[in-house]
Amino acid sequence: MVVAIAERSGAMTDWLASLGYPAASLATPMDAKIREWWGYVNAEAEFYVREERDQNGKVVKVPVRSCTPAGMVCEDMAGLIYNERASVSVPDDPGADAWLQQWLARIMWADRAPLAVERMCETGTAAWALHIRGVAEYGRSDSLDVVPVRYDARQIVPLSWETDRCTDCAFVADVWLRGERCTQVEVHRPRDDGDYEIMCAFFGDDGRRIEPPGYIGGGFSINTGQTTPTFALIRLAKDNRVWEYSPMGVALFADAIGALETVDLAFDMVGNDLVLGRKMLALPESMMQRDESGVLRLPMLEGQQFFLSLRDGNVFDGKLGVFEYNPDLRADQDRQMLATALQMLGKRVGFGMKCYALDSQGGITTAKQVAADNAEMMRTVRRHEHLVRPAIQQVMEAACGIYRNLSTRWASLPDVAGMVSVEMGDSIVQDDDSLRERDRADVAAGLLEPWRYMVRWQGYTEDEAKAAQGSDASLPDVPPEA
Secondary structure: OOOOHHHOOHHHHHHHHHOOOOOOOOOOOOHHHHHHHHHHHOOOOHHHEEEEEOOOOOEEEEEOOOOOHHHHHHHHHHHHHOOOOOEEEOOOOHHHHHHHHHHHHHOOHHHHHHHHHHHHHHHOEEEEEEEEEOOOOOOOEOOOEEEEEEEEHHHEEEEEEEOOEEEEEEEEEEEEEOOEEEEEEEEEEEOOOOOEEEEEEEEOOOOOEEOOOOOOOOOOEEEOOOOOOOEEEEEOOOOOOOOOOOOOOOOOOOOOHHHHHHHHHHHHHHHHHHHHOOOEEEEEHHHOEEOOOOOEEOOOOHHHOEEEEEOOOOOEOOEOOOEEEOOOOOHHHHHHHHHHHHHHHHHHOOOOOOOOOEOOOOOEOOHHHHHHHOHHHHHHHHHHHHHHHHHHHHHHHHHHHHHHHHEOOOOOOOOOOOOOEEEOOOOOOOOHHHHHHHHHHHHHOOOOOHHHHHHHHOOOOHHHHHHHHHHOOOOOOOOOOO
């Protein structure tokens, strides 16, 4: 469980002060907002529990049903910014690119990077900080390992910055060492000569400093021998009006709290109407069982039915005996309320009015339909990509530099500063269906060889597709669908 940074012990700020940051605080002006945003992501904000009074005047807490719209929009935006179509490479140096691809595969970058982007959308800020293992106290190491670890805004403490350019930063997180939970504070900062160094300290729950064996102590620093920052903060292209001119950002839905709540109110209404719209049976009392005290036992939810007891001889709605009551559901009205709320939410987070539009069958419009007529979404994603891309490039360059300077095996790696290329995913423009149709059109126009289409979309190997095309002169220009 991640404990809020603001609740950490003062011993940590004392350690930061000993490093030359006497004014450093583990609490930031963003803390209250970050907790609020995180509450909406997990449907745990105060809004999701309302107080009502029952027939006896007792206050009861009633939960509000949630479709977690905050998490939904963050997940969707993160998937558009960085997805399976994204790539990182060093196109101008095959040797460095081969090393980079091997390293990215080993650290599972393609799977883990989108998680950091999603946390950025949820909490306003995320970061990658390079953790170094197997470093030698002096000289190079044969077992050096570098891993980018992701953090979100709850664990990031900027120490020195100019506007949104952070040069010194601390990262606070709970870790478990030999079965004991402790707090790790890791500082990344430039030395006087400009090279970046990494320092780390551990603290117990009672605030005491501990130095577990096998880990660098609070007085030892790792000199990476390079000027590229060993961490990178990422934020959305949204103005931070909570803590101006800081490197921290705001959540994707920071300006859409009202829209989030309206979506969940509409969703909650759907659930309420489903409950209230259940069949009700009115039965004579003589058909009901009584307990030892003579009190009627009403099977209120037995078989998902509602029951109402009538005194024998009474009538209900002009009818005698068992009466079945089937209330009308407000399905159309509920659907319209939910659709309107979703459209406004989509607009407020930069997706436009059509992203979450419900079609006539009740489904959400497809990515192909959205991309065809929603330039607003494209512009929004591109703005965010422009801030995320350089951060990824910085992390890659720093990792390569650490291996080059501190590793025995990879000492021959070149300096890749300015050479790393990051291609962001482009799923917003075309989904698989539209890509397939485009390729068919290109084959028909003679712009794409038919065998390539067969490999890409019909499961052929390259040799099988070429053989099939070459063995039959009557093969159509546009391959048939498999």
